[in-house]
Amino acid sequence: MTTIPPNTCPHCGALIPADSANGLCPRCVFAKALAPTADGGFAPYAPPSLESVRAAFPHLEVTGFIGSGGMGAVFKARQPQLDRFVALKILPSELASQPGFSERFQREAQALARLSHPHIVTVHDFGRAGDFYFLLMEFIDGVNLRQLLQTKRLTPKEALSIVPPICEALQCAHDHGIVHRDIKPENLLIDKAGTVKIADFGIAKIVAARDTLRGAPDRLRRPGAGQRLRRSSRRHLLPRSRALRNAHR
Incomplete structure (x- = not known):
């Protein structure tokens, strides 16, 4: 019977450095950290059509769909008056029916808008347009x-x-x-x-x-x-x- 050295990972066979945190295998930890994850445990969200978003935000030039997940859909848009591109995040429509959601959204969005840091995506605006609760954020190219x-x-x-x-x-x-x-x-x-x-x-x-x-x-x-x-x-x-x-x- 083969004996596995004490400093060898039993899962991948890699050597575990002596200074590894809690004796964990860095290779396995890194691989697990990079594995795809669900969107915070939320069910997939079917994004609204480009036409409906454009109709709800006439002051923006909504140019296209970026992507979606369990926590909303993101569209690329342009603010004509400021001549800048922004990311428009639309939250799942079913949230509007939740008790107290409007107050919670207002409170949390205000807190996010106050965050100012060079390594945090800036929240420019937030609110409700028609049936859509939204966050207007810095666009990262x-x-x-x-x-x-x-x-x-x-x-x-x-x-x-x-x-x-x-x-x-x-x-x-x-x-x-x-x-x-x-x-x-x-x-x-x-x-x-x-x-x-x-x-x-x-x-x-x-x-x-x-x-x-x-x-x-x-x-x-x-x-x-x-x-x-x-x-x-x-x-x-x-x-x-x-x-x-x-x-x-």
């Missing part, structure tokens, strides 16, 4: 991390350069009492200049039917909440950054 990894293999330097700005952006949000809830490669956008930005901050919170005005936002915004989130985020981010570093050794 680029790809998400999943798409990037499908086209090329990142060098260790390139991979590690993504970690600090993500940590800084998460810290900024945590200091404002906002937790992303759905960090994954699809929500990490990289523009043509190589700048990474986190998208969909708080969208899972808005869509979650069980959240109420007296739910998590209030608890997160109590005095000292930012300190607790800061300690928590460090504990969770350090193993991930170590796994990312070791995966390219």
Whole structure:
């Protein structure tokens, strides 16, 4: 009977570095982190037609459909007066029938709009147009991390350069009492200049039917909440950054 060395992963056979967090196999952790995930556990959303969106937003030039998931559909649009492109996110239409959704949407969207960080996608506007609850956001001309990894293999330097700005952006949000809830490669956008930005901050919170005005936002915004989130985020981010570093050794 073959004996597996104690520093060898029983699943993939790779050597586990002595400084690996919690003795985990970096290769397996990295592969699992990059595996496709569902949209925060929400059912797929059938996007509205391009014609209906254009009719609801006559002040915008809606140029095309970008994509959709369990938390809404995204369209590319242009603001003629400002001569800039924006991303128009339409939330699932069935949300309007949920008790208290309108107040929850207003509250959370205002919190998102106050977030200002170079590595967080900016929320320019939000509201309701006809039957559509929407968020008007900064348009990122680029790809998400999943798409990037499908086209090329990142060098260790390139991979590690993504970690600090993500940590800084998460810290900024945590200091404002906002937790992303759905960090994954699809929500990490990289523009043509190589700048990474986190998208969909708080969208899972808005869509979650069980959240109420007296739910998590209030608890997160109590005095000292930012300190607790800061300690928590460090504990969770350090193993991930170590796994990312070791995966390219």
